[in-house]
Every structure is written in C-alpha cells, then in structure tokens.
Amino acid sequence: MEAQYVLGIDVGGTSVKLAVLTVDGNLLEKWNVPTNKADNGAYILKDISSSVKEHLLNLRLDKNQFIGAGIGVPGFINMEKGMVDFAVNIGWRDYPIVRILSDYLDMPVVVDNDANLAAAGEYWKGAGTGADDLIMFTIGTGVGGGIIVKGDILHGVGGMGGEIGHVTVVPEGGTPCNCGKAGCLETVSSATGIVRIGNIEAEKNKESSLYKQKQEGIQLTTKNIFEAAVRGDQTADAVIEKAMYFLGLAAANIANVLNPQKIVIGGGVSAAGEQLLFPLRNHYDNFALERVKLDSEFALAELGNDAGVMGAAWLAKTYLKD
Amino acid sequence: MEAQYVLGIDVGGTSVKLAVLTVDGNLLEKWNVPTNKADNGAYILKDISSSVKEHLLNLRLDKNQFIGAGIGVPGFINMEKGMVDFAVNIGWRDYPIVRILSDYLDMPVVVDNDANLAAAGEYWKGAGTGADDLIMFTIGTGVGGGIIVKGDILHGVGGMGGEIGHVTVVPEGGTPCNCGKAGCLETVSSATGIVRIGNIEAEKNKESSLYKQKQEGIQLTTKNIFEAAVRGDQTADAVIEKAMYFLGLAAANIANVLNPQKIVIGGGVSAAGEQLLFPLRNHYDNFALERVKLDSEFALAELGNDAGVMGAAWLAKTYLKD
The missing domain is CATH 3.30.420.40 (ATPase, nucleotide binding domain)
Structure with a gap:
C-alpha cells in the first residue's frame, strides 16, 4: 500500500x-x-x-x-x-x-x-503557487512572516528565519516592541500599530471622524480607520499611508536581499485589499532596486485560515x- | 577516468x-x-x-x-x-x-x-566554513554581498539575491546612489561613503587632523580615517561610528530575516579589523533579535582576492x- x-x-x-x-x-x-x-x-x-x-x-x-x-x-x-x-x-x-x-x-x-x-x-496552493522565491507578511495583531527560497522554507541556523515583523524601521525613538527592541515593523504596521498611530493622530486632528468616534467612547479598530479613509477622512488616510510607508520600506529592503517573485500579504488587515496594496506598492517601488521591482508582484493571501x-x-x- | x-x-x-x-x-x-x-x-x-x-x-x-x-x-x-x-x-x-x-x-x-x-x-574554505547560513558583506568602493542559505547560494528569481549594498538605510534625504535610488547602505558604509562622510565632517571640525590633511592638499582615504581614529582624532572616530551604525542596522535587519550563523566582512575596508568590528557588533546588537544575535557571529574574510x-x-x- x-x-x-x-x-x-x-x-x-x-x-x-x-x-x-x-x-x-x-x-x-x-x-x-x-x-x-x-x-x-x-x-x-x-x-x-x-x-x-x-x-x-x-x-x-x-x-x-x-x-x-x-x-x-x-x-x-x-x-x-x-x-x-x-x-x-x-x-x-x-x-x-x-x-x-x-x-x-x-x-x-x-x-x-x-x-x-x-x-x-500559500506557496503550495494559494496566492504564491509557482513562485519558488516568495515572502509572506501576515498582518494581524503582530506582523508575522515566512520566506520561501528555491521552493523551500527559509529556517536559518536556529529556526528564527523570516522574523520579518522585527526588522527595525524606526531606528531612533521607535515605540518599544514586545520582542524587547524598539521601532520594529510590528510597532507601526500591525493592526496594533495602526490603531496606536490612529489614536495619536486622532488626538492631533480634532476635525477627523476618528476623533469624534473616540469622543463617543468607541475604540478605534483598523476596520474603522480603513472605512474612515474610504469616506475621505484625511487623518485616517495619513495613518494608513504611514503604516504602509514602513511596510513598503521593509518589504523593499527584504526584497533587495531576497529578489522574490511574489510578496503575499495575509492576516486580518489584508482584508483591506487594494486600499492597503495601493500605498504599499507605491512606497515599495521607491525603495526597491529597479530589477527587483520588475521581478516581484504583490498578491493578497488566498487561503485565509x-x-x-x-x-x-x-x-x-x-x-x-x- | x-x-x-x-x-x-x-x-x-x-x-x-x-x-x-x-x-x-x-x-x-x-x-x-x-x-x-x-x-x-x-x-x-x-x-x-x-x-x-x-x-x-x-x-x-x-x-x-x-x-x-x-x-x-x-x-x-x-x-x-x-x-x-x-x-x-x-x-x-x-x-x-x-x-x-x-x-x-x-x-x-x-x-x-x-x-x-x-x-x-568563504563558506567553502574561508571564514564561513561549516556555516550553512551565512551573509557576506564585501566593503570596498561599493558594498557587495552574497548570501548562503542551507549551504547554497541565494539567487532569487532573477539572480538579484544578495544585493545587500542597496538596502535603504537613510529613507529620507539620503545621498543618491549609483543604482538610481538614494540612501542605500553603499552610500554610507562603503569606502566611498566613509570618505564622503569624512570630507563633510572634516569641514565641520577644523581642529581635526582630517581637516589639516585636506588643507595640505592630501585627499582623504579610509586608511587615513582609520589611522586618525587610532591616534585619537574624535572626528575620524565619529565618521567610523556613523558608517558602522548603518552597517550594523542593515546587518541586523538582514539577520532578523535570515538568522545566519556567520556574518563575514570582506573587501578592502575590512583590513581595519577589530577597529571596524567593534562598533559594528555594538550597533548590530542593538538592532538584532536576542535569539538571532546569540546564533550569529562576525568574522573577517580569510581568502582575500x-x-x-x-x-x-x-x-x-x-x-x-x-
């Protein structure tokens, strides 16, 4: 048998x-x-x-x-x-x-x-099918990651390979991270990071619907922030822009090292779809080498849970x- | 046969x-x-x-x-x-x-x-022998790189894998790079970058021996700058510190992604030896995840040309x- x-x-x-x-x-x-x-x-x-x-x-x-x-x-x-x-x-x-x-x-x-x-x-049966060199960002409470190199998982010597969420994107004065460092990608581009930036920006921009929502005692969520941006709220838009600036910087720097074919974005926050991918691609294109940019493509995760x-x-x- | x-x-x-x-x-x-x-x-x-x-x-x-x-x-x-x-x-x-x-x-x-x-x-017969996960930085006129993952060269989908010199370390207001981007590692941590920063700092610090040397019409080189630092020239020291800050940041970010066993430093500038490795390790330790730091070790390249x-x-x- x-x-x-x-x-x-x-x-x-x-x-x-x-x-x-x-x-x-x-x-x-x-x-x-x-x-x-x-x-x-x-x-x-x-x-x-x-x-x-x-x-x-x-x-x-x-x-x-x-x-x-x-x-x-x-x-x-x-x-x-x-x-x-x-x-x-x-x-x-x-x-x-x-x-x-x-x-x-x-x-x-x-x-x-x-x-x-x-x-x-995602590499086997999802958004990355056929892409033997692939980076996946899972954007939820934190920022997780996994990397495929030549059709195999990148593990590193001690199994820590792919710890994409802890790439430092704010080297000076960054927010403390759960990992013990500060200024990690996770502190600015995770759901937690987006809500944290949202709360700060809402206080600074009292005309924003995010401020009004907070005044009504409703806690901000990434969903609120993305929805407010769709309605034209400029503060919400700036919050997303900032989170995607750092994600684009980190993705481009990792891509300059790995030269992937696909960059797959998954996790709860990826539900925002093109609203997330558009600013992300924009910042990525600024920081990626020309040939690296031409070789790579963003895709939303397809397999969910x-x-x-x-x-x-x-x-x-x-x-x-x- | x-x-x-x-x-x-x-x-x-x-x-x-x-x-x-x-x-x-x-x-x-x-x-x-x-x-x-x-x-x-x-x-x-x-x-x-x-x-x-x-x-x-x-x-x-x-x-x-x-x-x-x-x-x-x-x-x-x-x-x-x-x-x-x-x-x-x-x-x-x-x-x-x-x-x-x-x-x-x-x-x-x-x-x-x-x-x-x-x-x-270096992986086969040099400083990286036995380290199946390895990053090599070649610091000369530019910053070159090569990556070994699971005992094989990392190529990426289009052969651009390991373009370590073009990781962006100065995202805003960085110096233009030969690659068409700006703020690449190569603009601050290569021999060219170190001399460029040396010239700027020499003009700002007229008590420095680097300034005096320039006044005498002698062009700065990385060798001059490292030698001046050994003699206690604080400006020269600050120049090296700055170059190694960015190299340490980039090395840690790449290591957070790859979890290497060895980080090999080669190229002309690596002749500075411990004078380079000491500040480099210091900044690397600040930006690397604890477990990634414990798994990794810096080494000077051994095979030269x-x-x-x-x-x-x-x-x-x-x-x-x-």
Whole structure:
C-alpha cells in the first residue's frame, strides 16, 4: 500500500485545525478541535490523536497510507530536534512534540513554526503557487512572516528565519516592541500599530471622524480607520499611508536581499485589499532596486485560515517523503 | 577516468584569476591573465581558454578529469540561461558566456555573480566554513554581498539575491546612489561613503587632523580615517561610528530575516579589523533579535582576492556534479 496521504495540523491558541489531504493537495476533510490549554497544554496532542483516529476510521483510511503528519505551532521551534522550544500562547516549553505525537499517531511527524507554514501553504496552493522565491507578511495583531527560497522554507541556523515583523524601521525613538527592541515593523504596521498611530493622530486632528468616534467612547479598530479613509477622512488616510510607508520600506529592503517573485500579504488587515496594496506598492517601488521591482508582484493571501494546515501538509509531504 | 578536478575563474576589470583545484578544494595552481577589454571583451574567453589549456598541459591533466569550470563575473547574471545580462566593467551585454566558454574549454561551465562566489568561497574554505547560513558583506568602493542559505547560494528569481549594498538605510534625504535610488547602505558604509562622510565632517571640525590633511592638499582615504581614529582624532572616530551604525542596522535587519550563523566582512575596508568590528557588533546588537544575535557571529574574510576563484570552483563542483 503506497503512502499517498498527508495530515496537516495547525495548533492555535483557541483551536487546532486539522486536514487530511492527498500528496497532490486535494482536501479530503478538514475539521477543528478545541485547544485545551490546561496543565501547560499537556492534553493537546492526545486530543489531536484521538480525533485523527476517529476521522481516519470514518474516511476508511489506514495510517499506513500516510506519508506522515506536519504540525505548525506558534512559537520558537527546533525543527531538527523536533522540539517546541517555547510556545507562550500554548504553554509548551522544551516540549518534544515530534516524539510524543508520532508515538500517538504511529506515523512520522515533522514540526515547524506556524508563520513559516502559512507561507508554505500559500506557496503550495494559494496566492504564491509557482513562485519558488516568495515572502509572506501576515498582518494581524503582530506582523508575522515566512520566506520561501528555491521552493523551500527559509529556517536559518536556529529556526528564527523570516522574523520579518522585527526588522527595525524606526531606528531612533521607535515605540518599544514586545520582542524587547524598539521601532520594529510590528510597532507601526500591525493592526496594533495602526490603531496606536490612529489614536495619536486622532488626538492631533480634532476635525477627523476618528476623533469624534473616540469622543463617543468607541475604540478605534483598523476596520474603522480603513472605512474612515474610504469616506475621505484625511487623518485616517495619513495613518494608513504611514503604516504602509514602513511596510513598503521593509518589504523593499527584504526584497533587495531576497529578489522574490511574489510578496503575499495575509492576516486580518489584508482584508483591506487594494486600499492597503495601493500605498504599499507605491512606497515599495521607491525603495526597491529597479530589477527587483520588475521581478516581484504583490498578491493578497488566498487561503485565509487554511494556510496553516495546507502548509503543514506540504511540510509532511516535502520533509517526510521516503 | 573519474572527474576529480574543478577549474575556478574570476573575471575582474583588470585581470582574470584562475585556479585548478581538486573537488575537495586543494589548490594545485593559481594564476592570472590580463583582462583584454577591447571590442567589448570579445577576446577574454579565448584568452582564458588558451591559458587554461597551457596550464593543464604543464600539470599533465586532461580535460576529462574535470567536473567542469565555474566562472564569476561582476554584473547581472542569468545563471539558468548561462548568460551575462550586463557586465558594465567588462563590456559584456546579453553574452552567452556558458555556451562560448564550454565550447572553447570542451567541458561543462557554470556562471554566477562574483559577489555570490566570494561568499561561496568563504563558506567553502574561508571564514564561513561549516556555516550553512551565512551573509557576506564585501566593503570596498561599493558594498557587495552574497548570501548562503542551507549551504547554497541565494539567487532569487532573477539572480538579484544578495544585493545587500542597496538596502535603504537613510529613507529620507539620503545621498543618491549609483543604482538610481538614494540612501542605500553603499552610500554610507562603503569606502566611498566613509570618505564622503569624512570630507563633510572634516569641514565641520577644523581642529581635526582630517581637516589639516585636506588643507595640505592630501585627499582623504579610509586608511587615513582609520589611522586618525587610532591616534585619537574624535572626528575620524565619529565618521567610523556613523558608517558602522548603518552597517550594523542593515546587518541586523538582514539577520532578523535570515538568522545566519556567520556574518563575514570582506573587501578592502575590512583590513581595519577589530577597529571596524567593534562598533559594528555594538550597533548590530542593538538592532538584532536576542535569539538571532546569540546564533550569529562576525568574522573577517580569510581568502582575500582568492575568494572569487574558490567560490567559482565550489560552484562547479556543486552545480555540475553528475
């Protein structure tokens, strides 16, 4: 019986996403289980395993038909050792995830960082299909990233490759970042950063609808800010312009180093679509080398929340192939 | 007769460096031929070929004992097509270098950018030995770069990967760069950049020995500036500090993306050694993520002018192996 299926698993703070796919990427089934964070996440892998066994039974598939499972975790991963060094939102620390999960599932397992796998998912079956050199920015609460070089995930020596959100874009007087540095891209171009700049600019521009909204006790969100800009609010427009200036600078600098074919923008903030891409491209074009600019194209992520499981399945098929 | 030798060729503006090596990197012979730039470099490959044949005869080696030849060229290269798109200092444009040279030599040939090959040379047999993830900065008239990811040269989709010198470090009001942009790393941290800043600062600080030197009609060089700093000249010190601030910022930002094990500094300016590395490390540490910083180490290039031929030989053994 030739191995022809892969299992993709994406561990998140509230739920674990799972999917069964063929090695060609055809989805047979996808489902979720809740993330049980009790006892520092000690039950999560057992829950995954029970659920997988049940689903394979229903699908009439045997574990021997699987190349194996890929699993994505938000945190610092040592892929070679199969360890989660630290996953703050899950509770795992120095956790031998590959050994435990492969024992439970009785199939080979490979682990990687969730942001890397989102990039791999978009590369395999999303906005980056066919682009063997690709950068993905995931713009949500923070700015995450994943990089594909020559058709493989860029890991770096310690698994920290692709930490795009912590490129310094405000070298002097920048806002402190969760990482311990200051002036990181994440402080100005994430949802959090955009809202922070929005609050500052609203106070400075009392004619702005953002100021009025705040006066009414309604907290600013990126959605509000993008909507206000559509209505012609110049303050909202300037906030977006500033966030995209820094994102364009960082994207161009990374592109000058990597010469990618595609730059994929995902995460919650990417819902703004062309309203985000237009100023982003504009600033990118100013800071990218001519040939680098001509080689590259921006694209909105296509897989949404499925990027992680798709990337995990890609990881299994790519890293576990016999 | 098993193929066990490689030929490394490094085309420069004044001379072509050549070397015969075993696949393990043992040097049998190295020599130079002048670069004949007449008729847009039309005779260079023929000169190389004649010289190689002569040397192989003397070494009693047959072309069938060679895996092939690697050749490095300063310019834009299309490696897959075996073309030099444009090499301004040599005169080649849309030049099918692989086809012509492999006809002349009657062995397989592979071409790459000279800066990439300098990085590969240091990775194979120099300061970066064993570091499968490596960044090399070549600081001379300009700032060149080469990147090794997972033991292979990073090329990007169009061969522009590693254009480290054109990362923007002064986004607003930067000095115009040869590339058409402004505020590139090359404008502040190359020898040219350091001398340019030196001239500006010398005029502003008339007590500096740099000002006195200029008054005597002696042009500033990076060597002068580093020497003045050793003597305690504060203006010279501030010039070096500024150049290394920007180099440290760029190196940290690239490292945050690539998570390298080694950052190799080569080129003429690297002769300043610890006088350069000390302020560089200091600024790098400010802008690099903690884990990225812990994973990485600075090193001075070890191969000097031989890095290019060594890298070209590495390219042949790596890309032409049957």
